[in-house]
Amino acid sequence: MKATSALDSSVDSWDGGDKEPLKASYGKMMMWFFILSDALTFSGFLTAYGLMRFKFSDTWPIADQVFNHFPFMHGDHPMYFVALMTFVLIFSSVTMVLAVDAGHRQDKKKVTSYMFLTIIGGLLFLGSQAWEWKNFIGGNLGAIQMNDGKIIQFVNADGKQIALTSFAKTGPIDRVNHERGNGLWYTSGEDLPEVSLAQVLDGFKENTSLTVRIEKIDPVTGDKIILDRAQATRFLAASKRVVYGANLRVNEYGNTQFADFFFFITGFHGFHVLSGIIINIIIFVNVLLGTYEKRKSYEMVEKAALYWHFVDLVWVFVFTFFYLI
Amino acid sequence: MTTHAHESHTGRIWKVFGILSLITIIEVFFGIWKPGFLMSPWLSPFEGGFFGAIGNFILGIFIYIKPLNFFFIALTVVKAYYIVWFFMHMSEETKGLRRAVVWTSIFLIVYLTALLLIEGSYVGDAISPYVKWDY
Incomplete structure (x- = not known):
């Protein structure tokens, strides 16, 4: 390469012309370095999650007790749904790499159909993630928050967590949801939970087989500690309110940070999936229009594929650190 | 632009897909099974000054984390390798x-x-x- 190449009139195009440092085109190499920087961003988030997890290692929520839903099935099914999501994303990665492979052979028809399948896979994944969020935010069994913020869950004699509604005393409720119209200024209260704290406490008093599970993890068994009745009653005396589901301030699964990081990291990843789908759609339309056929190169498909595989790569790590470990 | 003819890698792509799926299935299986012998560290920290510290550093993965978690992280790195090398074609750069x-x-x-x-x-x-x- 000549030292004066920057002044060479043949390379004044924005993409570096025919110059290919490291034998990769300008666009592809920049995509690699973008991916590198994005990988460092994600690692920043995941290690911050790790810091909080190590900080609260004696109380951190157990993923199997949080993510245990499967569509059209009741009961406790940890892992299966997220494994399905992982398969969907890996499979859409496979169709993407098949599209790249077909592009190398200038096979427009195959590129079209594989790109289409990739987009469908991405949409399926995004829908699954929305469903996962819905369950996480809505919650299912409910819990009690104590005055100092700790979460108490209720378990039956077998040590299995049960719903607040299954034992709380029901009766006439005189609570009214605080609405904007009745408030000072324009404030409105949170939605009322299905049961009140008093009803839960009354129900607990009557069902003597019940006890509670606290956030603290038994270092020997690795499970959350289940208290005996006498201790449970003392804990419940310091309880503040009923909690359903998760948001950025409180969640029924335990430590608030857990929900914060879940929303932030899976949300940021989901945003990457969304932008990946949009990029794939743009490339797909261009494939249909024959842009790359005229250019005699499907390299744009390769660049979009790099990004799409990166999204899959990040999910592999999110899957491990949020669900497995 | 590269103009040389590319041979199809379809066979290799499906093979990599098989490997990634198999690893994911193993992860899910162990994630549900949680075998007892993998749930607590195999070694306890060494005592005794400098050499103890060196030992803790070298054998740290067996002392400070659950073997199951180390196993999961290792499998994740293997998956990342297959995605980057064969799906993102890093091996050809x-x-x-x-x-x-x-x-x-x-x-x-x-x-x-x-x-x-x-x-x-x-x-x-x-x-x-x-x-x-x-x-």
Whole structure:
């Protein structure tokens, strides 16, 4: 390469012309370095999650007790749904790499159909993630928050967590949801939970087989500690309110940070999936229009594929650190 | 633009898909099974000054984390390798580009992880005695 190449009139195009440092085109190499920087961003988030997890290692929520839903099935099914999501994303990665492979052979028809399948896979994944969020935010069994913020869950004699509604005393409720119209200024209260704290406490008093599970993890068994009745009653005396589901301030699964990081990291990843789908759609339309056929190169498909595989790569790590470990 | 003819890699793509699926199935299987012998560290920390510290450093993965978690992280790295090398075609890039991307990320991520996890466990040890668990 000549030292004066920057002044060479043949390379004044924005993409570096025919110059290919490291034998990769300008666009592809920049995509690699973008991916590198994005990988460092994600690692920043995941290690911050790790810091909080190590900080609260004696109380951190157990993923199997949080993510245990499967569509059209009741009961406790940890892992299966997220494994399905992982398969969907890996499979859409496979169709993407098949599209790249077909592009190398200038096979427009195959590129079209594989790109289409990739987009469908991405949409399926995004829908699954929305469903996962819905369950996480809505919650299912409910819990009690104590005055100092700790979460108490209720378990039956077998040590299995049960719903607040299954034992709380029901009766006439005189609570009214605080609405904007009745408030000072324009404030409105949170939605009322299905049961009140008093009803839960009354129900607990009557069902003597019940006890509670606290956030603290038994270092020997690795499970959350289940208290005996006498201790449970003392804990419940310091309880503040009923909690359903998760948001950025409180969640029924335990430590608030857990929900914060879940929303932030899976949300940021989901945003990457969304932008990946949009990029794939743009490339797909261009494939249909024959842009790359005229250019005699499907390299744009390769660049979009790099990004799409990166999204899959990040999910592999999110899957491990949020669900497995 | 590259003009040389490309042979199809379809066979290799499906093989990699098979490997990734198999690893995911193994992960899910162990994630549900949680075998007892993998749930607590195999070794306890060495005592005794300098050599103890060296031993703890070298054998740290068997002392400070559950073998199951180490197993999961190892499988994840294997999956990442297959995705980057064969789906993103890193194996076909030049050595310079490969090292610029892979070595940079691995070095920085390992460094950041080490610092933050050490800090996190220190802060955890420092505050946990002050958390009230008796009422």
